[in-house]
Amino acid sequence: MEAPGPTSGTGAPPGRPLAFGDRLATAVDARCSQLVLGLDPDPMRLWPSALEPQHGVGSEPAAPDAVPAERAARAVVRHSALVIDAVGTACVAVKLQLACFERLGAAGWAALAEVAAHARDAGLLVLADGKRGDIGVSAAAYAQALLASTPTPYGEVAGLGADAVTANPLLGAETLVPLIDAARSRGAGIFVLVRTSNPGAADVQAQALAAGGDVSDRLADMVATLGADGTGGSGLSDVGAVVGATAPGRLAALRARMPAAVLLLPGVGAQGGRVEDLAPAFAPGRAGGLVAVSRGLVGAHERLGGTPADAARAEAERLRALAWSLV
Amino acid sequence: MEAPGPTSGTGAPPGRPLAFGDRLATAVDARCSQLVLGLDPDPMRLWPSALEPQHGVGSEPAAPDAVPAERAARAVVRHSALVIDAVGTACVAVKLQLACFERLGAAGWAALAEVAAHARDAGLLVLADGKRGDIGVSAAAYAQALLASTPTPYGEVAGLGADAVTANPLLGAETLVPLIDAARSRGAGIFVLVRTSNPGAADVQAQALAAGGDVSDRLADMVATLGADGTGGSGLSDVGAVVGATAPGRLAALRARMPAAVLLLPGVGAQGGRVEDLAPAFAPGRAGGLVAVSRGLVGAHERLGGTPADAARAEAERLRALAWSLV
Numbered sequence: 104m105e106a107p108g109p110t111s112g113t114g115a116p117p118g119r120p121l122a123f124g125d126r127l128a129t130a131v132d133a134r135c136s137q138l139v140l141g142l143d144p145d146p147m148r149l150w151p152s153a154l155e156p157q158h159g160v161g162s163e164p165a166a167p168d169a170v171p172a173e174r175a176a177r178a179v180v181r182h183s184a185l186v187i188d189a190v191g192t193a194c195v196a197v198k199l200q201l202a203c204f205e206r207l208g209a210a211g212w213a214a215l216a217e218v219a220a221h222a223r224d225a226g227l228l229v230l231a232d233g234k235r236g237d238i239g240v241s242a243a244a245y246a247q248a249l250l251a252s253t254p255t256p257y258g259e260v261a262g263l264g265a266d267a268v269t270a271n272p273l274l275g276a277e278t279l280v281p282l283i284d285a286a287r288s289r290g291a292g293i294f295v296l297v298r299t300s301n302p303g304a305a306d307v308q309a310q311a312l313a314a315g316g317d318v319s320d321r322l323a324d325m326v327a328t329l330g331a332d333g334t335g336g337s338g339l340s341d342v343g344a345v346v347g348a349t350a351p352g353r354l355a356a357l358r359a360r361m362p363a364a365v366l367l368l369p370g371v372g373a374q375g376g377r378v379e380d381l382a383p384a385f386a387p388g389r390a391g392g393l394v395a396v397s398r399g400l401v402g403a404h405e406r407l408g409g410t411p412a413d414a415a416r417a418e419a420e421r422l423r424a425l426a427w428s429l430v
Numbered sequence: 431m432e433a434p435g436p437t438s439g440t441g442a443p444p445g446r447p448l449a450f451g452d453r454l455a456t457a458v459d460a461r462c463s464q465l466v467l468g469l470d471p472d473p474m475r476l477w478p479s480a481l482e483p484q485h486g487v488g489s490e491p492a493a494p495d496a497v498p499a500e501r502a503a504r505a506v507v508r509h510s511a512l513v514i515d516a517v518g519t520a521c522v523a524v525k526l527q528l529a530c531f532e533r534l535g536a537a538g539w540a541a542l543a544e545v546a547a548h549a550r551d552a553g554l555l556v557l558a559d560g561k562r563g564d565i566g567v568s569a570a571a572y573a574q575a576l577l578a579s580t581p582t583p584y585g586e587v588a589g590l591g592a593d594a595v596t597a598n599p600l601l602g603a604e605t606l607v608p609l610i611d612a613a614r615s616r617g618a619g620i621f622v623l624v625r626t627s628n629p630g631a632a633d634v635q636a637q638a639l640a641a642g643g644d645v646s647d648r649l650a651d652m653v654a655t656l657g658a659d660g661t662g663g664s665g666l667s668d669v670g671a672v673v674g675a676t677a678p679g680r681l682a683a684l685r686a687r688m689p690a691a692v693l694l695l696p697g698v699g700a701q702g703g704r705v706e707d708l709a710p711a712f713a714p715g716r717a718g719g720l721v722a723v724s725r726g727l728v729g730a731h732e733r734l735g736g737t738p739a740d741a742a743r744a745e746a747e748r749l750r751a752l753a754w755s756l757v
Contacts, residue, residue, distance in 0.1 A: 237529060244472075276630055
């Protein structure tokens with residue numbers, strides 16, 4: 104698998120890749136979309152046509168006597184390719200939930216690389232959503248796995264080649280630096296968890312601090328500081344933030360603390376968030392906010408009827424147009 | 431790969447596995463050790479004999495024309511097996527740093543399963559150190575990957591079968607529950623990050639809260655609450671905590687907030703922590719604290735001289751005896 108290797112554009116100094124914010128802004132403009140397709144495939148809830156090996160989309164069928172992990176991984180690749188083919192033109196990126204691939208073991212990790220390649224072929228940026236966070240030396244290993252490559256005595260081992268990763272800041276700013284360095288040197292980005300979309304997010308993130316503000320405010324300030332040196336000509340930084348669409352009341356205040364950050368906004372649809380409430384995210388421009396939708400697209404037929412592909416396509420186009428209209 | 435499937439012991443109700451705390455206490459007693467071997471293999475810093483395929487420990491050699499990832503993964507398995515064979519008798523568990531396997535892609539994930547199996551064969555508990563933390567549905571997928579198994583239309587896919595996992599609590603208590611449920615139902619445990627061992631840990635974890643205490647105190651209270659229903663006859667819970675050996679000044683206070691938690695204590699050696707300072711961890715008994723050492727064992731020959739195996743064995747025995755003497 105070859106890493107994407109973003110090439111230098113007109114705005115970048117010689118030898119440096121185009122900054123992530125500029126790459127993203129260009130892609131958003133070109134595709135007229137801020138929509139991110141979230142792929143978190145559950146082997147028991149794949150689109151029915153993904154279970155038919157003769158469909159042939161995305162990968163070779165696994166032999167009928169292959170082990171369950173191999174057969175399930177093949178089906179996950181087919182499903183993901185079908186979804187990408189259905190809604191990709193309405194999106195600017197895919198967000199791959201690493202947990203859903205890891206649970207199929209080595210076969211799942213191979214499937215992850217195949218799905219990333221299929222997304223790239225469809226012109227989409229690839230966000231690896233693993234929410235990794237570890238001490239420096241381990242964070243550097245995650246950077247090798249997802250963004251860069253790993254030197255070995257037998258030659259370099261390419262990583263996933265993601266255009267961006269999600270990262271957990273609980274271990275402090277110092278532990279995000281290896282991810283940022285690896286991302287910045289190749290025109291990729293990171294999205295730091297600041298205010299997540301789940302019901303229990305307030306448990307820790309909304310704890311009021313003695314010094315003022317709450318934990319998520321503190322994390323937002325960390326994002327702004329870490330991203331200061333990674334802002335491209337678009338005005339957008341390569342250190343972004345995850346801010347759940349389920350907490351729209353916090354969005355304007357967090358945006359004010361992180362004026363240059365791209366906000367990755369999950370939680371629309373199944374989790375209750377509404378695109379209409381996300382306008383503050385787009386203050387620095389349309390690429391300032393990315394609306395991530397997973398089950399709301401892949402499971403659209405369960406609410407809207409029709410084939411999975413047709414329902415997903417219609418819902419993606421509706422959400423794309425809605426977000427685009429907010430600026 | 432078969433999950434370990436801890437069998438019911440005398441202390442467990444019929445049909446329920448022995449609680450993690452009891453399994454751990456039994457293992458600590460049987461091995462006279464609270465030492466955890468941390469394995470975070472860097473392909474460029476493996477023990478020299480791991481690069482010689484003819485050694486034959488741990489796995490088949492990869493063919494000379496295999497891709498770099500396959501060859502590096504074979505060497506990582508051999509290295510890990512050599513280290514386990516050298517120091518395993520002085521330890522009660524291994525802690526596998528998932529980042530170091532992930533960076534070799536699918537081959538690395540296969541290597542992870544092989545190393546876990548080798549550790550189990552050596553009588554060691556297996557801790558999967560991935561520090562995962564995600565919204566509920568994704569946390570459940572990580573639980574399937576590391577602790578349980580995944581249903582698919584082609585049959586059940588076994589996970590790694592770890593005896594315990596590390597978890598990141600930034601997304602709140604609700605998101606730890608799927609991991610705890612999966613662990614508890616099979617006699618496994620989880621270790622929640624409370625105060626990590628890295629220099630930047632204070633950035634977020636030591637922020638003073640308006641309600642009193644700091645973020646790590648709040649996380650410790652969360653651990654105590656989540657673990658209340660998971661305490662076995664040993665008095666130890668299946669919800670433990672990661673508390674860095676590099677912050678000994680915090681250890682007694684955090685122990686007081688989590689009287690039944692097993693404390694996983696990384697940071698001894700290379701990171702500056704000292705076993706001598708860890709006595710408060712062992713207040714509930716010897717299995718109340720697990721001393722995790724990675725580079726301090728695997729790289730012992732760099733400081734002490736001799737062969738890597740002899741130096742690691744001597745250092746492991748020294749640290750084992752030192753920790754054992756603290757109660």
